[in-house]
Amino acid sequence: MSEFGLIEHIARLFVDIDHRGWETIGDDCTLLPIGGDEALVVTTDMLVEDVHFVREATSAEELGRKALAVNLSDVAAMGLPAVATLLSVALPSNAGEEWAREFIKGYHTLSKEQGVALVGGDTTASKDKIVINVVAVGRGPLSNVKRRSAAKIGDAIYVGGQLGASALGLKDILAGEYDTPNAARHRLPVAQSQEGVWLGGRAEVHAMMDLSDGLASDLCHILHASHCAAEIFVENIPAVEGDVESAVCGGEDYKLLFTVDADNTECFESDFEAQFGFRPYLIGQIVESAKSEIIWTEQGRRVNPQWHGFTHF
Amino acid sequence: MSEFGLIEHIARLFVDIDHRGWETIGDDCTLLPIGGDEALVVTTDMLVEDVHFVREATSAEELGRKALAVNLSDVAAMGLPAVATLLSVALPSNAGEEWAREFIKGYHTLSKEQGVALVGGDTTASKDKIVINVVAVGRGPLSNVKRRSAAKIGDAIYVGGQLGASALGLKDILAGEYDTPNAARHRLPVAQSQEGVWLGGRAEVHAMMDLSDGLASDLCHILHASHCAAEIFVENIPAVEGDVESAVCGGEDYKLLFTVDADNTECFESDFEAQFGFRPYLIGQIVESAKSEIIWTEQGRRVNPQWHGFTHF
Numbered sequence: 001m002s003e004f005g006l007i008e009h010i011a012r013l014f015v016d017i018d019h020r021g022w023e024t025i026g027d028d029c030t031l032l033p034i035g036g037d038e039a040l041v042v043t044t045d046m047l048v049e050d051v052h053f054v055r056e057a058t059s060a061e062e063l064g065r066k067a068l069a070v071n072l073s074d075v076a077a078m079g080l081p082a083v084a085t086l087l088s089v090a091l092p093s094n095a096g097e098e099w100a101r102e103f104i105k106g107y108h109t110l111s112k113e114q115g116v117a118l119v120g121g122d123t124t125a126s127k128d129k130i131v132i133n134v135v136a137v138g139r140g141p142l143s144n145v146k147r148r149s150a151a152k153i154g155d156a157i158y159v160g161g162q163l164g165a166s167a168l169g170l171k172d173i174l175a176g177e178y179d180t181p182n183a184a185r186h187r188l189p190v191a192q193s194q195e196g197v198w199l200g201g202r203a204e205v206h207a208m209m210d211l212s213d214g215l216a217s218d219l220c221h222i223l224h225a226s227h228c229a230a231e232i233f234v235e236n237i238p239a240v241e242g243d244v245e246s247a248v249c250g251g252e253d254y255k256l257l258f259t260v261d262a263d264n265t266e267c268f269e270s271d272f273e274a275q276f277g278f279r280p281y282l283i284g285q286i287v288e289s290a291k292s293e294i295i296w297t298e299q300g301r302r303v304n305p306q307w308h309g310f311t312h313f
Numbered sequence: 314m315s316e317f318g319l320i321e322h323i324a325r326l327f328v329d330i331d332h333r334g335w336e337t338i339g340d341d342c343t344l345l346p347i348g349g350d351e352a353l354v355v356t357t358d359m360l361v362e363d364v365h366f367v368r369e370a371t372s373a374e375e376l377g378r379k380a381l382a383v384n385l386s387d388v389a390a391m392g393l394p395a396v397a398t399l400l401s402v403a404l405p406s407n408a409g410e411e412w413a414r415e416f417i418k419g420y421h422t423l424s425k426e427q428g429v430a431l432v433g434g435d436t437t438a439s440k441d442k443i444v445i446n447v448v449a450v451g452r453g454p455l456s457n458v459k460r461r462s463a464a465k466i467g468d469a470i471y472v473g474g475q476l477g478a479s480a481l482g483l484k485d486i487l488a489g490e491y492d493t494p495n496a497a498r499h500r501l502p503v504a505q506s507q508e509g510v511w512l513g514g515r516a517e518v519h520a521m522m523d524l525s526d527g528l529a530s531d532l533c534h535i536l537h538a539s540h541c542a543a544e545i546f547v548e549n550i551p552a553v554e555g556d557v558e559s560a561v562c563g564g565e566d567y568k569l570l571f572t573v574d575a576d577n578t579e580c581f582e583s584d585f586e587a588q589f590g591f592r593p594y595l596i597g598q599i600v601e602s603a604k605s606e607i608i609w610t611e612q613g614r615r616v617n618p619q620w621h622g623f624t625h626f
Contacts, residue, residue: 006413006436010400013421014431020396020452022432030399030433034347042433044448046401050440083333086343087323088359088446100319108326118327119335120343120355122446123319127363129439133401133446135357139333 026225027148028074028209029138039142042135043074049129057173060099062187063132064106070212071136072114073191073254077210079200080140082193084119085111088133090126099130114193144200146208146258151226155206155259157284160192163215164240167250182240189254198275199258204268208258214249215283216307218257219294229289234298234305238281248307259286339538340461341387341522342451352455355448356387362442370486373412375500376445377419383525384449385427386504386567390523392513393453395506397432398424401446403439412443427506457513459521459571464539468519468572470597473505476528477553480563495553502567511588512571517581521571527562528596529620531570532607542602547611547618551594561620572599 011024023031029041047067049055058066068085075082087107091100111118116136169186177183192210199205207222215237223230239247260268265282273279287295296303324337336344342354360380362368371379381398388395400420404413424431429449482499490496505523512518520535528550536543552560573581578595586592600608609616 006410009414010417010431010434013417014424017421017425017428017430019430019432020428022397022430024430024432032397032432034353035351036348038348040347040353042399042448044399044401044433044435044446046403046435046437046444046446048403048437048439048444051403051438084335084345086355086357086448088357090359090361090364090444097319101322104323104326108330111327112330115330115333117330117332117335117337118323119332119337119345120357121323122357122359124359124361125364126361126444127442129442131359131361131403131439131444133357133359133435135355135399135448 026221028077031078031145033142037142039080039140039145041075041078041080041138041145043071044133044135045071045074047132049131055095055130057178058187060102061106064103064108065110065188067132067134068107068110068116069189069191070254071134072116072193073189073210073212075136075138076191076193076196077146077208077256078138079144079146079196079208080138081197082114082116082136083139084117084137086135087118087121088123089121090124090131092126092128092130095130140197140200146200146205147225148207148209148222149225151207151222151228151259151286152261153228153286153288154262155286156262156265156282157230157232157257157259157286158280158282159211159215159238160195160256160258160280161253162238162240163211163253163255164243164247164250166252167246168240168243186252189252191254192256195256195276199256202268204261204264206259206261208256211253211255211257213251215257216248216294220292222257222259223292223294226286227292229287229291229293229295230284231287231295231297232284234296234303236281236283245307339534341390344391344458346455350455352393352453352458354388354391354393354451354458356384357446357448358384358387360445362444368408368443370491371500373415374419377416377421378423378501380445380447381420381423382502382504383567384447385429385506386502386523386525388449388451389504389506389509390459390521390569391451392457392459392509392521393451394510395427395429395449396452397430397450399448400431400434401436402434403437403444405439405441405443408443453510453513459513459518460538461520461522461535462538464520464535464541464572464599465574466541466599466601467575468599469575469578469595470543470545470570470572470599471593471595472524472528472551473508473569473571473593474566475551475553476524476566476568477556477560477563479565480559481553481556499565502565504567505569508569508589512569515581517574517577519572519574521569524566524568524570526564528570529561529607533605535570535572536605536607539599540605542600542604542606542608543597544600544608544610545597547609547616549594549596558620
């Protein structure tokens, strides 16, 4: 059973239990309206040694930052600011006090930079591998929440930064080169938290998510949820080192992917640039189709690359 | 560094970040007031194969129930009903689709019995051991929330059920006897969810927590938080099979431990009995002391057993 097969099995099984006000609609976070125009969003992510990281290639401090960053990215993708996290850590006896202190140091540094409180968790032993589970909670206006299901026919499709650095960096690390700029992006991904909150406040932004498994895989979630297709202009994809395949198929870039009302793109792009100092990358448009597919084009002509995203198992 | 040493290190490090309205005061759950007289409580617990369970001794379905039950117990200890959970599962290749489906079946059965929604989570691969992380969320009146810090001098101390079954059951399992009644209690602990919500609504109930590490260890959390000591009447401890040491030192009983205004115990006990069909067990009283210690007495005379609770690492 694939990762998504198991998730679908679980979703089908639990339809007979009332959701108690929670919206669990396949977004980066689950959503809980808490009265007035206020909402909480909650996400959780588990990192397992030798699956998501290799102890020799990642310092404990870096891993502390990364474990938090990937969850902050999911909260940013909903359009709300992160306010709090819970952290569970299972430590084998060969990862002792020093490892734990360094990990917590990295986690704390990013928490402080982002003003995110640590409000709970669990510490326990493990037989041999380190396991980390982070829960992140965002809080803000319900009307700012962005859903994957909100893309509309004609919307412009944007990404919030260059893609492929993490995949290229992983290649460097596997080749034993730990200190390249791309390796640093893989080891220390940065969540687009400020961008996410700003985009949450813009009514012309419709659907949003973060890119964790690669554009070729992740964009399909928006297309399925919004019942539409996408045309992607391959020549517009902001690929690090011009490596389009890594940009499209590589995981862990943690850039925001979002759709914008086609009538407002000029004003939107200049407001975004005024805020963040760079223009978001226009990579395509939402199109009508019975099939939730990505249509790749180059200079207006359809191409058929065999691009797939990254899956965890 | 011990489990509690690491938690204290983390707590000291994070004092420089604003808590954003969350109360993280060393209770079974962290607390978030969300407006009016409403609050959320959140708890998280990680279960690691060969530390918290052995695959050969626990069926996947049982483990699904247990992973949820221990978190429901933490929510019950706050005096609120559980409403939702998030579930993260890391599966090695030798725990395949059948294991995952059986685990989810057990988790779903208890979720449905308790009306608790599954609203999010993560599924991923693991190198060799199964790891489960559950987050449980409770929601209800802020004024019903019970804290460890609320015990008062003179309070009567109660436990909500018999103690020691889980520790005795673990001994049976380690001796290869998987099917004894105590082994069943170890494999399938039951959270006192209904009792917790009812106790939350009673103003004469002051401090409350659940017994996960044993009375000798857990009671100290109430004593530290409430700046007091406790006299425990050893002859009143409701020990399964009369084994007081297992009752006091054994973990994973998941019975509620709570203190009650001494002026109201008779009415409280009969109302509890009318509701649940049995009397709660009066085991001691809160006493004044500069030292947060447990004073064990038998027939009014002090005894000095070397009893300690269970720690995870």
